[in-house]
Amino acid sequence: MKRILKEPKFLGRNRDVRAGALTPSFFRVFRDATKRKESLTDTAFLLTITISLFIVIYALSIVFLGDKGFSKIQMFFNLFNENAALIVIACGLSIVMITGSIDISVGGSTALICTASIVCLNNYGFNFVTSLLLALTIGLVFGAVQGFLVAYLEMQPFIVTLAGMFLGRGLVALIEVNQIQVDNEGFETLSGARILIPFLGDINKKGIFIQSKLEYGVIVALIIVFIIFFLLKKTKLGRSFYAVGGNSQSALMLGINVKRTKFYAHLLCGLLAGIGGFLYLFHTRSGSVQLATGLEMDAIAASIIGGTLLTGGVGNIFGTLFGVLTSGIVLLIVTAIGSQDPWWPQITRAAMLCFFIVLQSVICSRKRK
Secondary structure: OOOEOOOOHHHOOOOOOEHHHOOHHHHHHHHHHHOHHHHHHHHHHHHHHHHHHHHHHHHHHHHHHHHHOOOOHHHHHHHHHHHHHHHHHHHHHHHHHHOOOOOOOHHHHHHHHHHHHHHHHHHOOOOHHHHHHHHHHHHHHHHHHHHHHHHOOOOOHHHHHHHHHHHHHHHHHHHOOOOEEOOOHHHHHHHOOEEEEEEEEEEOOOOOEEEEEEEHHHHHHHHHHHHHHHHHHHOHHHHHHHHHHHOHHHHHHOOOOHHHHHHHHHHHHHHHHHHHHHHHHHHHOEEOOOOOOOHHHHHHHHHHHOOOOOOOOOOOHHHHHHHHHHHHHHHHHHHHHOOOOOHHHHHHHHHHHHHHHHHHHHHHHHHHO
16 A cells, blocks of 8 residues: 655645655646746846836936926826826736747737727716726637637637737727717816825926826826736735736646636636726827727737746736836837937837846746756
């Protein structure tokens, strides 16, 4: 009779571990557990690089471009005002990338959310609440369908979400070919409201003190960042995201439902895409087929710059936040320099991406050793 080993505490549901079951895959569970501190060190290192890069770029912009508005406090708040939607959507991308997956449909779903919501606001008596529900529904449908295809049917996430991107753009063209604007007084009043920051502001050329202003969408985005940070670091589901992205086989042996975890990751990404799409509408108040073109690439770039590994298992939501802000400040700097050519921000962002991808490759190769 084979002797039953005493069950290690971390094996969870795997209660049938016997002496004959000690395979190399089993011992990888112990190795991955001992490397947990190392992965946290890598996350902290990438986060430090991202924050330092943002601080250096912003400080240099104040020194050399202070006369073009970078020394004003409102310029800092404008970084958040312009990128609130991207912050939320990039958080969703970070989650699926942590699990080792990808979602490039968020740009198409954002365009669909904006256009469909505007049509309903202008023509069908929708208000702020009902248009928000519509946005969340669209995001959840995209996330649920794509998550099911990726997790349970084991289809390639790039192909599935590429189809989702084309579907979103196609539905926008089906709803409205031309660019449309919000024509709803209540919605326009809410979207035009601003939060006045007490004791912070700038003095204009006439010597008048003007308080700094923040959009309500920024508050929503920051709240979501803290919620997702708590989810990833303090909950079982969040830890499962990291485990699946780090090593799905080891995660399965630890009793984690890998398929369900991947499904939840895409579902959560869809939900955040719905919220981000609504914030995008709240900020721009317009919709068209070409709206949010390249938004998915901006979100992926921000996640990578923020320290999320393309291979999965490593990532930090605060890093994603600073990744968005770093991309935003680069765009403002290029615009302030006077270059109207659209390719210079892309070239600069590509250079940053190359730097962080090389950095990630070095970290991955070191971990393999």
